[in-house]
Amino acid sequence: MKHLITLLLNGLAVYVSALVLNMLFPAVLPVYVQSYPVAIGVSIAIALVNMLIKPVLKLVTLPINIITLGFFSLIVNGICMLIVPYIVNIFVPGGFVISGLLWAIVYGALVSFTQSTLAVLVK
Numbered sequence: 172m173k174h175l176i177t178l179l180l181n182g183l184a185v186y187v188s189a190l191v192l193n194m195l196f197p198a199v200l201p202v203y204v205q206s207y208p209v210a211i212g213v214s215i216a217i218a219l220v221n222m223l224i225k226p227v228l229k230l231v232t233l234p235i236n237i238i239t240l241g242f243f244s245l246i247v248n249g250i251c252m253l254i255v256p257y258i259v260n261i262f263v264p265g266g267f268v269i270s271g272l273l274w275a276i277v278y279g280a281l282v283s284f285t286q287s288t289l290a291v292l293v294k
Contacts, residue, residue: 182211249276
C-alpha cells in the first residue's frame with residue numbers, strides 16, 4: 172500500500188511540476204504531460220532510469236564530476252530526464268515531451284523538490 176501511495180504522489184509531482192513550468196513559461200512549453208495516467212507512467216520510467224542508467228552515467232562521468240565539485244551531476248540528471256520521454260513515448264506516443272537539456276535539468280530539480288514537499292506533507 173505504501174508503494175502505491177508513493178507511486179501516486181510521484182505521478183502527482185510529475186504532473187504538477189509540468190503544469191508549473193508551463194504556467195511560468197507559456198510561450199516555450201518546456202514540458203508536456205498528456206494526462207495524469209501518463210504522469211504515473213513517467214514516474215515509473217524515471218524510477219527505472221534512475222535505477223538502471225544513472226549509476227552507469229555517474230560512474231563514467233566521475234572524473235569530470237570531481238573536477239567540477241559535483242555540479243556535473245546536474246547535467247547527468249538532465250540527461251537521465253531526457254531519456255525518459257523515449258521510454259514513455261513507446262507506450263503513449265507524444266504523451267511526454269521535454270524541450271531540451273536545460274528544461275530537463277530545471278524539470279528534474281522541480282520534480283525532486285515537489286516529490287520531497289509532497290512526502291513531507293503526507294507524513
